[in-house]
Amino acid sequence: MSVRILALVGSLRTGSHNRQLAEAAVKLAPEGAEVDLYEGLADVPFYNEDLDVEGSVPEAAAKLRAAAQAADAFLLFSPEYNGTIPAVLKNAIDWLSRPYGAGAxxxxxxxxxxxxxGQYGGVWAQDDTRKAVGIAGGKVVEDIKLSIPGSVTRFAETHPVDDAEVAAQLTEVVARLHGNVGAAA
Structure with a gap:
């Protein structure tokens, strides 16, 4: 049985280096792990309890929730926007935190x-993301961290999958996350 890991990327930009990292995770997933790169976060409306009514949840939000319910684990990719988590990723976390007590x-x-x-690779945003997803009900694996600085220069001409150091680190991240499935209970 393959472990399904849902990848959510906090940047909507087509050439995003975080998206490229997610693409690399899909390609480098070890045997027994399947990383699914979620498409469609741009279509999910901002969370609003008035919209979150059983039977009439917006289609894009319902699709996100269904993909998350089917996942065994999550791999979130967060760039840093003004020192914190991007709105699109926070919005996904908000939708997946509901219904209260039974979130995805x-x-x-x-x-x-x-x-x-930046020189720290987005650690502030990643720390804020860990905090938000932990409050939302996820079991944050605190010892799995990877913050790659200098993305604009490091990945200017090299896709992360072709950077041997990053590929090795990313492979280890996915393998360790895979190993935490079942240990979360």
Missing amino acids: FGGKPVAVIGTAF
Whole structure:
């Protein structure tokens, strides 16, 4: 049985380095792990309890929840926007935290990684993401961290999958997350 890991990327930009990291995770997933890169976060409306009514949840939000319910674990990729988590990723977390007490994260393991232009690789945003997803019900695997600085120069001409150091680190992240499935209970 393959472990399904849902990848959510906090950048909507087509050429995003965090998206490229997620693409690399899909390609580098070890045997027994399947990383699914979620498409469609741009279509999910901002969370609003008035919209979150059983039977009339917006289609894009319902699709996100269904994909999350089917996942065994989550791998979140967060760039850093003005020192914190991007709105699109926070919005996804908000939708997946509901209904209260029965959200899609439901104690499943979650790892947060990413890259940013700055010298710390987006650690503030990644820490904020860990906090939000933990409150939302995910079991944050605190010892899985990967913050890659200098994304604009490091990945200017090299896709992360072709960067041997990053590929090795990313493979280890996915393998360790895979190993936490079942240990989350």
